[in-house]
Amino acid sequence: MEKLTIITPDDWHLHLRDGDMLGETVPATARCFKRAIVMPNLVPPVTNATMANEYRQRILNALPAGNNFQPLMTLYLTDQTTQQDIIEAKEKNITAAKLYPAGATTNSNAAVSQLESLYPVFETMSEVKMPLLVHGEVTDGDIDVFDREKVFIDRHLSVITQRFPGLLVVFEHITTKDAVEFVISSSDKVGATITPQHLMLNRNDLLVGGIHPHNYCLPVLKRNIHQQALCDAVVSGNAKFFLGTDSAPHEKSRKEADCGCAGCYSAWSAIELYADIFEGLGVLDKLEAFASINGAKFYDLPVNESTITLIKSPWQIPQEITLPNGRPIVPFYAGKTVNWRIEGARS
Ligand code: DOR
Ligand code: ZN
Numbered sequence: 116m117e118k119l120t121i122i123t124p125d126d127w128h129l130h131l132r133d134g135d136m137l138g139e140t141v142p143a144t145a146r147c148f149k150r151a152i153v154m155p156n157l158v159p160p161v162t163n164a165t166m167a168n169e170y171r172q173r174i175l176n177a178l179p180a181g182n183n184f185q186p187l188m189t190l191y192l193t194d195q196t197t198q199q200d201i202i203e204a205k206e207k208n209i210t211a212a213k214l215y216p217a218g219a220t221t222n223s224n225a226a227v228s229q230l231e232s233l234y235p236v237f238e239t240m241s242e243v244k245m246p247l248l249v250h251g252e253v254t255d256g257d258i259d260v261f262d263r264e265k266v267f268i269d270r271h272l273s274v275i276t277q278r279f280p281g282l283l284v285v286f287e288h289i290t291t292k293d294a295v296e297f298v299i300s301s302s303d304k305v306g307a308t309i310t311p312q313h314l315m316l317n318r319n320d321l322l323v324g325g326i327h328p329h330n331y332c333l334p335v336l337k338r339n340i341h342q343q344a345l346c347d348a349v350v351s352g353n354a355k356f357f358l359g360t361d362s363a364p365h366e367k368s369r370k371e372a373d374c375g376c377a378g379c380y381s382a383w384s385a386i387e388l389y390a391d392i393f394e395g396l397g398v399l400d401k402l403e404a405f406a407s408i409n410g411a412k413f414y415d416l417p418v419n420e421s422t423i424t425l426i427k428s429p430w431q432i433p434q435e436i437t438l439p440n441g442r443p444i445v446p447f448y449a450g451k452t453v454n455w456r457i458e459g460a461r462s
Pocket of ligand 2: 128129130154361363
């Protein structure tokens with residue numbers, strides 16, 4: 116196949132950051148996605164509806180003229196989040212709330228230390244039909260970083276999903292066979308996003324032949340049997356799995372450092388990379404449901420009416436991009452070739 120037209124996709128897990136960084140990240144995502152679930156892990160975090168709506172406006176201000184991209188806003192749950200915060204967020208058009216276990220990842224220090232104390236909040240979320248988005252890793256120092264997702268499922272996620280059977284839960288950026296199995300065996304209220312890097316790479320791509328900081332994200336890449344399980348999940352076409360890039364930019368100097376940041380900036384090539392992945396797996400015909408239908412249905416939102424066309428025409432991801440502040444960032448898969456491009460896009 117040389118040409119593929121699909122319903123315009125959405126990105127169900129995205130970091131846009133703030134300030135002048137929006138001048139880079141917003142156009143990069145809006146060039147191919149119609150909507151995106153925008154993560155709230157700013158400094159300070161987006162903990163109430165007013166902050167989220169002010170952030171929404173800053174994002175809209177960074178859109179290229181005429182682009183009708185729609186940011187879907189999220190709240191950052193903390194130990195202080197109240198049921199009233201959720202009711203107000205629902206009234207003020209906030210789409211979902213994000214659970215970061217404290218210390219799990221970038222800017223998560225203010226997050227939740229006692230999951231159980233949030234149960235009343237989960238109850239309200241279930242009632243008002245606000246999805247709970249979960250960074251599913253425990254943070255205990257004695258748990259190996261490669262086991263943190265599985266332990267989170269066993270200790271927390273299985274309990275939350277049983278205790279709140281009506282709560283919509285998105286298990287974000289899943290990385291293990293255990294997570295795939297958990298999602299498949301859960302009710303249809305439990306879905307999951309899958310990133311391009313976790314489908315394309317495994318921990319060898321992080322650690323063999325030297326350390327590769329631009330492949331470092333959280334949850335960290337796992338061994339190849341887990342990568343395979345994620346690929347099997349998308350090949351199966353199960354509608355519980357949908358696109359979420361977790362595109363998470365950090366300046367080059369913050370990635371190539373003695374304590375490098377976690378996150379892959381994939382927005383530059385996101386839908387194109389997924390097309391390559393699906394083609395490689397022999398399921399290009401399943402890309403549209405994964406990228407453009409499953410997530411919308413899960414969130415109970417309309418499927419987009421527009422389309423995009425991808426053409427087979429190899430191009431190279433740049434080695435570096437210059438941010439609006441003049442500093443460089445290395446995009447995910449820099450210098451490598453992608454086979455698909457969006458018709459009419461930059462060459
Ligand atoms: O790799 C990651 N980067 N994982 C996350 O969960 C957060 C993100 C970020 O914000 O940089
Ligand atoms: Zn993320």
